[in-house]
Amino acid sequence: MSEIFLCRAEQLEEPGTWNTVLTEDGEELDIVVVQTNGARHAYINSCPHQFIPLETFPNHFLTEDKQFLVCSGHGARFELATGACYSGPCRGRELDRLKIEERDGAIYLAEELSPGIIARNKRMSRRW
Numbered sequence: 055m056s057e058i059f060l061c062r063a064e065q066l067e068e069p070g071t072w073n074t075v076l077t078e079d080g081e082e083l084d085i086v087v088v089q090t091n092g093a094r095h096a097y098i099n100s101c102p103h104q105f106i107p108l109e110t111f112p113n114h115f116l117t118e119d120k121q122f123l124v125c126s127g128h129g130a131r132f133e134l135a136t137g138a139c140y141s142g143p144c145r146g147r148e149l150d151r152l153k154i155e156e157r158d159g160a161i162y163l164a165e166e167l168s169p170g171i172i173a174r175n176k177r178m179s180r181r182w
């Protein structure tokens with residue numbers, strides 16, 4: 055299992071997000087870490103509608119009321135704690151959740167597969 059540093063817990067607001075991109079073997083795994091109700095979650099930053107990153111501006115992932123992640127493409131909204139699409143063109147689908155672990159105030163990616171393989175698998179799962 056690989057454990058790769060993503061961010062410090064104190065870098066997350068409540069609620070809030072942190073974006074990081076891991077590069078391996080020419081692949082980029084774009085990750086958004088989310089904090090809500092004191093718990094942390096991580097998702098691949100790729101909208102299930104058209105597989106583009108959610109944000110237009112750096113680390114601007116939340117709706118104005120900070121209740122949802124929002125895709126700047128066509129306005130899909132996602133629940134912070136589950137990644138499920140709440141409204142928008144990909145309703146019923148969800149962001150890809152990534153396993154994380156916390157230790158000594160830091161958040162690590164804790165997936166079996168390496169970031170490059172996860173990113174490649176995601177890229178190859180697209181319909182085009």
Ligand code: FES
Nearest residue numbers: 101103125127128
């Ligand atoms: S690409 Fe995200 S809502 Fe269309």
